[in-house]
Structures are given as C-alpha cells and as structure tokens.
Amino acid sequence: MNNLLVLPMLLPIVVGVLLIFLRTYGRVQAWISIASMLVTSGISVYLLHKVQTDGIFRLDFGGWEPPFGILFVADSFSVLLVLTSSIVTAICLSYALISTSKELQTMYFYPSVLFLIAGVNGSFLTGDLFNLFVCFEVMLLSSYVLLTLGNSKRQLREAIKYVSINIVSSWFFLVALAFLYGAVGTLNMAHVAERVAEVGQTPLLTTISIVFLIVFSLKAGLLLYFWLPGSYSSPPIVTSALFGALLTKVGIYALFRTFSLIFYHQPETTHLLIGIMAALTLIGGSLGAIAFNDIRTIAAYNVVIAVGFILVGLAISTPASIEGSIYYLIHDMVAKALLFLLVGTMITLSGTSKMAGMSGLMKNYPLLGWSFFVTMLSLAGIPPLSGFIGKVLISGAAIDSGSYVLLALALLSSIFVLYSLLRVFKNCFWGETIVSKEEQPPLRKGVLWPCLALVLLTIGIGLGTEGMAPYVTDAAETLLNPGIYIDAVLGLIQ
C-alpha cells in the first residue's frame, strides 16, 4: 500500500476544483496548474524508481483487497506514460499561459485541462476494468468541455460529431463490460486475466474481446478514425495539442493492456485483426496526410499514422516490438504536442490554416522554422531524435517474425510522414516572403519557449535512450508475462 500512487489522479482533481473558486484570476490559475503538473511529474519519477526496486505495487482504495475492491496498480508501462503525459501537459499549459486569450483562460479552461489529465492518469493507473470506464468518462467529459470552449461555429459542428461518437463507444464499452462480467464474474483486470487463462479463451470470450477491440479502437483512432481529423483540428491550439498528445494514447494503452494481459490466448484471431486494422490505419492516415492543404488537418492525420504504427508493435507482440511500441508511444506524446503547438503558432502568425496562404515564414521566424524542421525529422524517425529507436525496434521485430506486409507499410508510412511535413515545410517556410518583416504580426514574447522545451525533450529522449532502456525493458517484460502483473495484484491473497 502506498498512497502516493493515487496522487497523479487526485492532485489534478483537487487543484482543478480549487481553481474553480479562482475563476477570474487567469494567470494565477495557470501558474498553479503548471506547478501541480510538475509535482505530479516528480511523484511519477519517484513511483517509476520504486517500481524498479520493489516491483509492481498497488493501492487498494479504502483497504478493500482485490478482487473485491477497486485498486490502482503501478507497473513500469503505466508509470512511464503517466510521467510523459504530466510533463507534456505542464509544457502545453505554459504555452496556454503565454498565448491564450484572457477570455478562454477564465472560462474554466485550466480546471478542464486538469480534470482531463486526471482521467488520463487514472486510466493508465487503474487495475479495474469498470474503473477504467469511469476514468475514460472523466477524460471524455473534460474533452467535451475543452472542445467547445472558444465557441466557433466549426468547433460546435465537430463537437456534435465527437460527442455522439464517444457516447456510442462508451455504450459499447458498457455492453462489453456487462458481457465480460457475465462470462467471468469479475472486473478486476488481474482476476479476469487469471480466470480467462484458467478456462481458456473460448470463442465467446474472443467475441467479447473483439467488442473491447472496437471500443478502444474508436478511442485510439485505430481504423475507426473518421471522427479524429475534424475534431482535433478545430479547437484552440493548446487544446488540440493536448488532444493529439494524450487522448488517442489512452485508447492505445487500453488496447495494449487488455490484449497483452487478458486476451492473449488467441493471437491468430485478435492479434491478426489488430494487424489488419493497423495496416489499414497506416494506409488511410498516409493518404490523408498528403491529400489536404490545411496544415491542421495534415497534423491530425499524422496522429492517425502514429496510432497505426504503434499498434503494428502489438500485432507482432515480440519483446522487441513491444519495447519499440513503448518507445514510440512516449516519443509520439512529445512530438505530437510539439507538432500541434508549432502548427498553431504558424496559423496565429499568418492568420490562415491553408498552405497557400503562407510562404517564406523562415525569413522572419527562423527559430520557428528550425523547430518545425527538427519535429519533422523526429516524426520521420531520423537518428538521433526520439522517433528513431521505436521505428528500428518495430521494424526489426517485423523482419524477425516475418510480417513483411506490416514492415513495408510501416516504413512507407514514415516516408509519407516525411513527405507530408516536408510539403508544409517547403511551402510555408521557404519560398518568397509575402509580407515584409514590419507587416508580419510580431511573435508574442516567449511563445516559442514551450516549443523549444519540447524540442529539447525529443532530442533528449533520442540521446538518452540508453538511460530509459531499463524502464522500457521492464515495462515490455511485464506486458509479455502477465503472470508478473497477476502475482503482484492477487499474490498476497492466494
């Protein structure tokens, strides 16, 4: 038992509630929420080290032992994601502090972001499937608020689609939970895993797992991503950066958790299906990324490509591929936040999101241009940036397991990522400078600092891969040996 485990979810909620009472003080709210996210990051670092020394540990809420109570479980995989999302959120919030209008800041923007991150962290940490549903809902409700804040016509139109698709998928989630509870009589993840292993994954359980697959794919944007480009490209910059960095990742986490811990007995059905869906996602995302002229839509389609790429690792499910997926997942949180912040800054500067309206930004804003260049290389997987190691590991694993179709699509998608962003880079930053330096709106002081912090982070992750390796290896080992997780949760009782 260690109460620190609940803090990554509890702290944002308590601070968020307190901020509601400070509604009119926009800047104070920003500073407090940034500070709370930094504290959360610090706690996650401590938790990560504790997992390495003491192994997986859990917190039983109210002292109710599993499988009867609800619990939070810390393993390397979940804590790594909590750490990354807390850092990325802190940086996005500092961008909001510098750039966002006062009107937005005082309309419960910061409390909503904190509730969103509470839901995200809770989803990563929880060890109970129904609690996962609750944390998803906390996250989704805050994302509905964030999506509609700002009140433009386009946002409301996209919000209607987003809300309705998510309500449908939440309903599917409930149905799947009911089926699973009816079949195995428990919702504690470790307990479910144990019982599924005991009775064998019958066709009925495989069918239930496919309902879960559909639910999580809707959240992750795996094949069922039709809602994603619209809703990720309409809200204010900071919101879309947070969405692009965090929301799909929670769905991906849930897929990894359920299909490595619980439903891993029939890979010829479930993992094959995941592989096919990942392949189609890669194709669809790549086509989308080069088809549009709106740079926000291009960025949103890049999110889709990354989802497909990460799930190639799950479809293959060897130690190397899972490690690659974890590296890529962490990299993608940082790089997508960076991409959306840069794209947002470009739109603020030029007043349009169409590529045709921008040209020669490099002359007036060299720092912005080169940050974009680094992001592009990082997303394409050029060493020594953070995207490289994940791509190498997943590609290597694909060769070892003979999944040449997935290999080809994964590598082709990297080229499409590079091409789509290179097109933006060439059209928007190079070319003739349309407006002279005097006429260009000045870049607000300090706007680029958060972006530079993220650039440093992507370089740092790339160069510091060696330092991260023990944590990621441990995370992959836990994912591939469900026994470790089950023992840690249920061990003391049986």
Next chain:
Amino acid sequence: MNINDVILKTVSKAVVLIILTFGIYLFFSGHNEPGGGFIGGLVIASAFVLMFLSYDSETVSGALPIDFKKLSALGVLLAMISGIAPMFFGGAFLSQSFGYFDLPIFGKTELATVTVFEGGIALTVVGVVVNIILSISEDE
C-alpha cells in the same frame, strides 16, 4: 408568460418543504438502507427545480444566493477531503471509519466518516442538476 399560476405557487410552497424533508431523510437512510448521497441529492435538486419553475429565476436567486457552480465544486472538494484525510492516519485513500457516540438528544448514535463523503456527493449532484436546468432555461 403571464398565466395566473397562483395554485402552482401555493402548492409548491408546501411541496418544496416535503420534498426537502424526504431528500434529507433519503440521504441519511442511505447508510444502511436504500438511499444515499446521490439519490438524496437528486431529490433535493428537484425541490430547487420546482422553485425555479413556479417562480421566476430572479426571485429564487434573490432568496437563495447560492452559486450552483461553486456548490458542486465544494461538494467534490468535500468528498475528496474525506478520502484524503485517512491518508494522514496511515490508512489507504478513501478508507472510512465509524464509531458509536452518546449524543445528548439522540442517545447512542453511529457516526461514520462516510457521511462526509456522501454529503459531498449530495452537494455535487444538487449543484450539477440545478446548473444544467438553469443553463438550458437561460437560452434566449
């Protein structure tokens, strides 16, 4: 709307009291019987909604100077505090405890910390429900 709704107004004056009593009864009975913070909160909220329906919102807001947004935040805070408090006494998050006390009028009474948690939930439910109804009705 200028309907002469004197009957509605008179009846609701009495009914609001009954609903509030019932809501508070449900809230406390929830400890061992059906009821609890969520249901009690919903019933109490319905009393507020009835007041807003039968009188105009200015009158009610004047008589009840409550910011329902802050009320729901306060409720969440209260529930969280009842969960956090045991962490300082070496218990797990959300641990609850109870004891029997001799109170002057009630005699031997069971007092449980879970009531604080439930109270927080009730406040949140009241705040959220009334807030939703008011937001919808404020549309021009």
